[in-house]
Structure formats: structure tokens, C-alpha cells
Amino acid sequence: MNLKLAIQKSGRLHEDSIKLLNDCGIAVKSSGSHLRTVADNFPLEVYFLRDDDIPQYVEDGVAHIGIVGENVLYEKEKKAAIIEALGFGKCRLSIAVKKTDEYGTAHFLQGKKIATSYPVLTQKFLNENKIDAEIHEISGSVELAPGIGLADAVCDLVSSGSTLFMNGLREVQTILKSQAVLVQHDSLGEDLLKIVGQLLFRIRAVKRAKNTKYVLLNAPNDALQKIISLLPGMKSPTVLPLADSGWSSVHSVLNEDEFWEKIEALRDAGAQGILVVPIEKMIV
Ligand SMILES: Nc1ncnc2c1ncn2[C@@H]1O[C@H](COP(=O)(O)OP(=O)(O)OP(=O)(O)O)[C@@H](O)[C@H]1O
Ligand SMILES: O=P(O)(O)OC[C@H]1O[C@H](OP(=O)(O)OP(=O)(O)O)[C@H](O)[C@@H]1O
Ligand SMILES: [Mg+2]
Numbered sequence: 401m402n403l404k405l406a407i408q409k410s411g412r413l414h415e416d417s418i419k420l421l422n423d424c425g426i427a428v429k430s431s432g433s434h435l436r437t438v439a440d441n442f443p444l445e446v447y448f449l450r451d452d453d454i455p456q457y458v459e460d461g462v463a464h465i466g467i468v469g470e471n472v473l474y475e476k477e478k479k480a481a482i483i484e485a486l487g488f489g490k491c492r493l494s495i496a497v498k499k500t501d502e503y504g505t506a507h508f509l510q511g512k513k514i515a516t517s518y519p520v521l522t523q524k525f526l527n528e529n530k531i532d533a534e535i536h537e538i539s540g541s542v543e544l545a546p547g548i549g550l551a552d553a554v555c556d557l558v559s560s561g562s563t564l565f566m567n568g569l570r571e572v573q574t575i576l577k578s579q580a581v582l583v584q585h586d587s588l589g590e591d592l593l594k595i596v597g598q599l600l601f602r603i604r605a606v607k608r609a610k611n612t613k614y615v616l617l618n619a620p621n622d623a624l625q626k627i628i629s630l631l632p633g634m635k636s637p638t639v640l641p642l643a644d645s646g647w648s649s650v651h652s653v654l655n656e657d658e659f660w661e662k663i664e665a666l667r668d669a670g671a672q673g674i675l676v677v678p679i680e681k682m683i684v
Contacts (some may be wrong), residue, residue, distance in 0.1 A: 403465065403595040405463060408454070426602075454466040492578060493558075509527070517540065525565070547568060557578075613656050618672045
């Protein structure tokens with residue numbers, strides 16, 4: 401039996417979705433003109449779809465799991481449970497106005513026209529703020545709308561902000577923060593759940609490794625205690641004697657977030673010859 405996974409056919413999430421599967425040791429090739437493919441070495445069949453359709457496929461169980469942005473998942477209001485945040489496709493759904501407009505609060509939008517591809521999420525935001533505004537739904541090039549007199553404001557995805565800037569717009573309010581997530585159909589049989597579990601185990605090992613570095617350093621023995629106290633390791637750091645007596649080699653793992661801070665502290669404590677290498681998988 402194969403687990404059926406829906407991913408984006410082409411676009412912002414496509415490559416990262418394929419890369420995640422490949423990093424998990426699952427041999428799946430990019431779509432080309434094929435709309436489905438079967439992995440060589442894992443019980444997985446992949447469907448390549450428009451991202452908008454993925455929540456419906458998963459709700460219906462046509463696909464057992466899917467990779468989709470939270471923005472699309474919440475907009476479509478389909479029954480598909482998030483089982484893992486994937487850490488890519490990070491963006492936000494924001495309100496933007498002409499850069500010369502004084503926004504102040506959301507009440508600026510009262511009686512105005514808002515262009516968006518996200519009518520459900522935009523309407524929710526307006527309701528929460530008790531604002532009556534007209535929503536003009538368009539499926540792309542949303543940022544063009546205010547400049548050509550089609551709308552007063554937009555509600556669209558933002559990442560670097562360069563599309564807004566290039567179109568004379570200014571982000572004024574974020575209504576949703578989003579990333580790609582793995583979603584699951586709500587009633588899978590035992591056999592399929594077992595495969596989902598195996599896939600999740602691999603995904604978590606890959607994610608953990610991405611946030612972690614392996615560090616090797618040399619330390620004079622009299623600085624060892626201080627250096628060990630700075631290094632967490634998976635259990636505790638590995639300490640090996642060097643050929644040169646009075647010195648040891650210390651191996652450990654470091655979290656990406658605290659990396660630079662720790663490296664400086666290690667150097668100050670007397671560490672030398674610090675090597676930092678990426679970790680491919682990390683199983684705890
Ligand atoms: N600028 C961005 N930076 C990061 N992630 C983004 C950005 N824009 C969109 N995303 C995320 O990637 C998803 C897919 O974006 P894309 O622009 O490829 O969608 P699309 O044009 O609707 O594609 P499709 O043809 O599949 O319908 C979005 O729903 C969002 O979750
Ligand atoms: O803040 P930025 O980094 O400029 O990114 C934001 C843009 O990215 C997305 O569009 P995309 O480029 O995916 O094209 P699309 O409109 O064809 O989906 C989104 O709809 C914005 O237009
Ligand atoms: Mg789409």
C-alpha cells in the first residue's frame with residue numbers, strides 16, 4: 401500500500417517539498433509534465449497539484465497527506481489537520497496601502513475597496529475589527545490594483561517586501577504568519593498511519609539536523625571544565641585525548657540560534673582549532 405502525498409506542481413513550495421523528500425532519503429523527481437510519480441524506495445505516491453486544490457484533496461482523502469502553506473489551508477477552510485510545520489515557504493498575509501496614505505488603525509479601511517486573493521481571511525479580519533469594506537477578489541498581480549485605481553488597499557502575501565515597494569505600497573498590518581505545513585486526512589487506517597509515522601520520523605530528523613551544527617575543537621586540559629560547561633552536546637560533549645599531552649579534543653552539537661555567541665565564549669575560554677560541520681540527520 402502506498403501513502404498518497406499531494407505537493408505543489410510548480411511555484412514557491414515545489415522545490416522545497418521535493419528537497420525535503422530527497423533529504424529524507426525518498427527518491428522522488430521533480431514533476432516535469434508528469435502529474436503523479438511513485439517513489440523508488442519508500443511506499444509513497446506523489447500527486448503534483450495547484451496549491452489551492454491541496455486542502456480539498458486531503459479533506460476528501462484522495463490524497464492522504466499534503467504539503468501546503470497555512471495561508472491556503474486557512475483560506476480554504478477544509479478539514480485537514482496540521483501534523484508538522486516544515487519551516488519553509490515562510491511569508492505573511494498583510495494589508496498594504498499606498499505609501500502616501502496615512503493608515504493609523506484598521507478603521508482606515510472603512511468603506512474602502514480591498515483587492516485580494518484571500519477573501520475569506522480578509523473578511524475575517526474585517527469582521528474582527530468591525531469594519532465594513534468591499535472585497536475585490538483577484539487571483540494574481542494583486543499589488544497592481546491600487547496603482548491602477550482598482551482598489552484602495554490590498555491584502556496579499558509578503559516576504560521580502562520588494563513587490564510592495566516596487567508597486568508604491570506600504571505594509572501596514574499583518575493578519576497571518578504562514579509557513580508550509582504537512583497536513584493529514586482525518587481518518588487514515590492503521591497501515592497508512594504507520595507510513596505517516598515513518599515519514600514524520602525522517603522529517604523530524606532532517607529538521608533537527610538543519611538547526612544544529614557539529615563542533616570539534618582543541619582545548620588545554622586546564623580549560624576543559626569551563627569549555628564543557630559551555631557545550632550542551634546531545635547527552636554531554638565527547639572528550640578525547642590529543643597526542644600532545646595536556647590537550648584534549650572536544651566534540652559537541654550546537655544550536656544554530658546560539659551558535660555565534662557560544663563560539664565566542666569558547667574562544668575566550670581557550671578553545672583553539674574550532675571546526676564546524678553540518679549535520680545531515682539527527683536522531684535523538
Ligand atoms: N514571497 C514568498 N515567500 C515565501 N513564501 C511564499 C511567498 N509567496 C508565496 N509563498 C508561499 O508559497 C505558496 C505558493 O506560492 P505560489 O506563488 O507558488 O502560489 P500560486 O501562484 O498560487 O501557485 P499555484 O499555481 O500552485 O496555484 C503560497 O501559498 C505561500 O504559502
Ligand atoms: O515580498 P516579496 O518577497 O516581494 O514576495 C511577495 C510576492 O510573492 C508572491 O508572489 P509570487 O512571486 O510567488 O508570484 P505569483 O503572484 O505568481 O504567485 C506573493 O503573491 C507576492 O506577490
Ligand atoms: Mg495557487
